[in-house]
Amino acid sequence: xxxxxxxxxSAFGRDPAYLAAATATGAAIAGAGLTLVYGGARVxxxxxxxxxxxxxxxxxxxxxxxxxxxxxxxxxxxxxLHIVNSMHERKWRMAELADAFLSLPGGAGTLEEMxxxxxxxxxxxxxxxxxxxxxxxxxxxxxxxxxRMVDAGFLAPAYADMxxxxxxxxxxxxxxxxYTPPAPKWGGPPARxxx
Ligand code: AMP
Numbered sequence: 299x300x301x302x303x304x305x306x307x308s309a310f311g312r313d314p315a316y317l318a319a320a321t322a323t324g325a326a327i328a329g330a331g332l333t334l335v336y337g338g339a340r341v342x343x344x345x346x347x348x349x350x351x352x353x354x355x356x357x358x359x360x361x362x363x364x365x366x367x368x369x370x371x372x373x374x375x376x377x378x379l380h381i382v383n384s385m386h387e388r389k390w391r392m393a394e395l396a397d398a399f400l401s402l403p404g405g406a407g408t409l410e411e412m413x414x415x416x417x418x419x420x421x422x423x424x425x426x427x428x429x430x431x432x433x434x435x436x437x438x439x440x441x442x443x444x445x446r447m448v449d450a451g452f453l454a455p456a457y458a459d460m461x462x463x464x465x466x467x468x469x470x471x472x473x474x475x476x477y478t479p480p481a482p483k484w485g486g487p488p489a490r491x492x493x
Pocket of ligand 1: 307308337357370388389406407408410
């Protein structure tokens with residue numbers, strides 16, 4: 299594993315624990331010698347993760363659609379900023395550049411990004427791990443919803459089980475390093491990262 303994509307809020311959230319967790323995540327990624335891939339913004343938790351990774355001497359790569367460069371305020375200090383044409387291209391490029399996906403507390407954008415790449419993993423489009431930094435139980439209701447999908451017969455248990463829930467960033471990075479992908483939903487061998 300060389301790089302981790304972080305999805306998180308473009309706001310800070312109300313609880314100061316969210317900012318502390320974002321800072322700890324950036325520091326942990328840099329400390330582990332990994333590249334941070336993220337949405338490229340200077341605002342909210344997104345900016346805080348990037349600032350902490352840069353402060354820790356890490357490489358930070360942002361991916362932002364042209365339309366958002368001014369609105370989300372592209373981070374000026376990144377190792378590299380990819381400016382792309384659409385949100386679709388953003389998610390695709392972030393998924394391509396990263397070896398694992400970690401979601402921190404955030405809003406609709408965070409969940410949208412996380413769900414898309416999780417569904418790609420189910421389909422075998424990639425074989426990369428993903429999980430949540432569950433700060434203060436923020437993702438508890440989502441975890442319950444995912445368990446409900448399994449109970450209701452809409453999600454195979456293996457695809458619920460592939461998600462990692464960690465209390466600390468280092469715990470998430472260790473779980474990512476140990477990850478073995480499930481077989482993809484429609485059969486065949488799991489996709490390789492290069493597929
Ligand atoms: P939020 O969690 O809503 O604060 O959004 C976090 C990040 O997700 C921001 O950089 C948003 O621009 C981004 N985002 C929102 N909607 C989408 C989408 N449909 N596809 C990709 N990124 C998105």
